[in-house]
Amino acid sequence: MIKILIAFLVSFALSLILMPIVIKMLKKQHAGQTILGYVEEHKFKDGTLTMGGVVFVLTTLILCFFFLELDKTWLMVLLTSAFFGVLGFMDDHIKIKYKQNLGLKPYQKIIGQVGIAIIFACFVYFFSGMGGKIFIPFTTHQVDIKWMTIPLIILVLLATTNSVNLTDGLDGLAGSVSLIYLIFFVVITNLISNKLYLNGETGIILQNIKNINMLSMLFVGAILGFLIFNTNKAIIFMGDVGSLCLGGYIGASASVLGLELLIPILGFCFVFSAVSVILQVAVYKLKKKRIFKMAPFHHHLQMSGLSEPKIVLIYSSVTACLGVVSLIFYLL
Numbered sequence: 001m002i003k004i005l006i007a008f009l010v011s012f013a014l015s016l017i018l019m020p021i022v023i024k025m026l027k028k029q030h031a032g033q034t035i036l037g038y039v040e041e042h043k044f045k046d047g048t049l050t051m052g053g054v055v056f057v058l059t060t061l062i063l064c065f066f067f068l069e070l071d072k073t074w075l076m077v078l079l080t081s082a083f084f085g086v087l088g089f090m091d092d093h094i095k096i097k098y099k100q101n102l103g104l105k106p107y108q109k110i111i112g113q114v115g116i117a118i119i120f121a122c123f124v125y126f127f128s129g130m131g132g133k134i135f136i137p138f139t140t141h142q143v144d145i146k147w148m149t150i151p152l153i154i155l156v157l158l159a160t161t162n163s164v165n166l167t168d169g170l171d172g173l174a175g176s177v178s179l180i181y182l183i184f185f186v187v188i189t190n191l192i193s194n195k196l197y198l199n200g201e202t203g204i205i206l207q208n209i210k211n212i213n214m215l216s217m218l219f220v221g222a223i224l225g226f227l228i229f230n231t232n233k234a235i236i237f238m239g240d241v242g243s244l245c246l247g248g249y250i251g252a253s254a255s256v257l258g259l260e261l262l263i264p265i266l267g268f269c270f271v272f273s274a275v276s277v278i279l280q281v282a283v284y285k286l287k288k289k290r291i292f293k294m295a296p297f298h299h300h301l302q303m304s305g306l307s308e309p310k311i312v313l314i315y316s317s318v319t320a321c322l323g324v325v326s327l328i329f330y331l332l
Contacts, residue, residue, distance in 0.1 A: 004186075004214055007067045008221040015059045015225025022055055023229070023236055031096050033237055048234060051092045052226055053242015057085045059222035060215065067214055073128050073204075074211040077252045080120045084161055084248030087112045088240030103240065113158055116248070121153035124256055129204035134258040137265060138329035140195045142258060156260045157251040163270035164247030166277060166296045167315075168238060170308045172231040173298060175238060176316045177269050178246045179223045184266055184323030186213045186220075189257060191330050205257070212253050219249060232308045268322055269315045272297060 032047035060078065068074060091103035104112075124130055125147065132149040133142045145152070168174035193209040223246075229235045238246075250270075254263050264271050273296040280295035292300040301311050 003067065004217050007063065007214055008217045010066075011059055011063055011218045011221025012225050013221075014063065015055055015222040016228065018055050018058060019052070019225060019229050019236075022052060022058075023049060026051060026236070029096070031092075033095070033239070049236040050096070050239040051089065051241050052230065052236035053085065053088070053238035053240075053245055055226050056219060056222045056238075056242055056245050057082050059225070060218045063218050064215065067218065068211055071207070071211055073208050073256055074215050076120065076123050076128075077212065077249070077256050078215060080116060080157075080252045081245050081249035083116050084113070084157075085241050085245030087116070088165075088242065088244035091240040091244075110158075113161055113244075114154065117154040117157040118150075120157065120252055120255070121150040124153055125150050128256055129208070130256065130258050134260055135192070135262070137261045138326070138332075140192055140199065152260055153251075153255045156255055156263065157248065159274065160251035160263065160267070160270065161244050161247035163267070163274040164250065165240060165243040167270050167273040167298070168243040169296060170232075170298055170302070170311055171234040172227055172308075172312050173315060174243055174246065175223050175227045175230055176312050177267075177319050178250065179220055179227070180316055180319045180323065181250065181267055181270075182216045182220050182223075184320075184327065185253070185262075186216050187323075188262070188266075188327060188330055189213055189259070191327070208257055212257060216253060219246075232312070262326070266319070266322055266326055269319050276300070 026049045031049055031051055033050040061082065064074075064078060087104075087109065091109065094103040103109075125132060130149075132144050132146040134145060134149065134152075135142055164174055164178065167177060189209050190213060193206055197206060226238065226242075230238065247270075250263065250267065254260055276292060276297035277295045280290060280292050283289060283291050293303040294300055298311050298315065301314070302308065306314075
């Protein structure tokens, strides 16, 4: 427990050190975000620095080998999130280079995401020691879905990366929700580990949980340091490099532990961001009507008169409450 807290503090400190350096470098590269014209409330943000999410990757990559013994499972989780971050970096680079809000073409991004997801899903099934086992939410009971875990993990990674990316629309929103999600994820997985140990479990799952929890706290420290520069009014955005990296980590860390079914509960705000977009598009195509003033849903709230800090507080509060509810069910 002490080591994991020290890891968090060191990660937070390193993130604070790296952020001004990254900001200075990005200013030299004129790495400003081009804002979509139809987002009227965001016109003043045009030119705000982006790609601040590189700090998540750098901080965690630098510190992981100091706090973790080399192991293929946590390393694959970190590499998966990093490669999603690289995909986001390419997307951001194109936006900055051509001064537009459209980066990689949709099919290019999907091909990249699916490719990374397939490799990771096959790793989990064949090499992680988990096979096709997944946990039933709020219990320590596992079911073996065998090879079906591969398409499930692919779906999870595609969902989490795109959901976090869609949630990254207001200052501090995606970062705050991710921070709270990961804190509760660590607490819940630690509780699961304790219950498994008391039930006589001695398998690789216990070691995987320990390593993933350490990695998660490194991410938490890095995110917290970033948020100091990202909360309203943001000095820098995380960019797709940050949102895809976080989404990749959230999906990969849960999948390697067999906790895929926990994501829609603990990460409800991410899920709802994606669902609100799907509903908006589907209803408009069918009935030529919009059910929200704008999608994702946080933009609907913004256009309804709520301030960015209040919306971030709402999303963070919902995530925290769902975390507490989940924790209560695991304690029963």
